[in-house]
Amino acid sequence: MSKYLEIAKVLRDRIKSEYYPPDSLLPNQVDLVEEFGASRMTIKKALNILALDGLIYSRRGAGTKILNRSFWDKDTSPADEYGGLTATLAGSNKKIESESIIFEIEFPDEKIQDKLLLNPHQPVYKIIRLRIVDDEPFILEHTYFPAHIVPNLTEDHILSSIYDYIKGDLGLKFAGAFRNVQATKSDEWDQKYLDAKKDDPMLEVEQVIYLKDGRPLEYSRARNRYDKRGYTILDVQQN
Structure with a gap:
């Protein structure tokens, strides 16, 4: 499995278990790079997957927010x-x-x-x-x-x-x-x-x-x- 898919899975599991609570901020990309030993591009690809799942919302300068629910029911x-x-x-x-x-x-x-x-x-x-x-x-x-x-x-x-x-x-x-x-x-x-x-x-x-x-x-x-x-x-x- 690709590294970014592995990271996306770990982060998805943390969000669903509320290790990262709704409305909180995900650790910044620098911290995630250090934790997972991955490049910034790899972290970005993992976060894009979570965004497409409707689990997070990122905006430059405001961090990455954990949404209170996924956008999607399918x-x-x-x-x-x-x-x-x-x-x-x-x-x-x-x-x-x-x-x-x-x-x-x-x-x-x-x-x-x-x-x-x-x-x-x-x-x-x-x-x-x-x-x-x-x-x-x-x-x-x-x-x-x-x-x-x-x-x-x-x-x-x-x-x-x-x-x-x-x-x-x-x-x-x-x-x-x-x-x-x-x-x-x-x-x-x-x-x-x-x-x-x-x-x-x-x-x-x-x-x-x-x-x-x-x-x-x-x-x-x-x-x-x-x-x-x-x-x-x-x-x-x-x-």
Whole structure:
């Protein structure tokens, strides 16, 4: 686990146990650097996680305040975080499992060709998998990878972390992502695997991830129940 995630977990536990009481100030960054033996940038990244959780509020010159409650009543993720669910929930002590629903190779239709810059004869992996957190259905992912960029993908990777395989075994580096977050209606897949009702709204995160060399690596649609997950942006005015 990354150092900043470890620090965020320690601080989160202290806040939730009221070791740091509501409305009190968190120790300053200099003290945290000394306590954890970490760089100031590492401490800042840990504090950003807590801010996105709605646990603290920082303002230059006024310190970092412990809020009297989290802003959110559901799991949240940064809107610009595309490192995968395993990385997002690292350090949270949550149990993450995956269920493979569809894992096959097919030729891409026009939409997938357009998103991944492929021709009709370049095969893709089509993956539908259910992500389960603490034994509850959490996200339903519809994902496509070009087979020539992500070779030898197996169901074992699907059931653990695809990104660990892509980054670790294949050595591919992400450059960025285009993400579109929108409200949609539930479909048959959502109703079956996420226990969504027919009239439930869904939060869909559609994205294309790009590699450092500019090639599109992934096109996906992550389906979230409206009452299970949200996405946040940290925007604190310092002036």
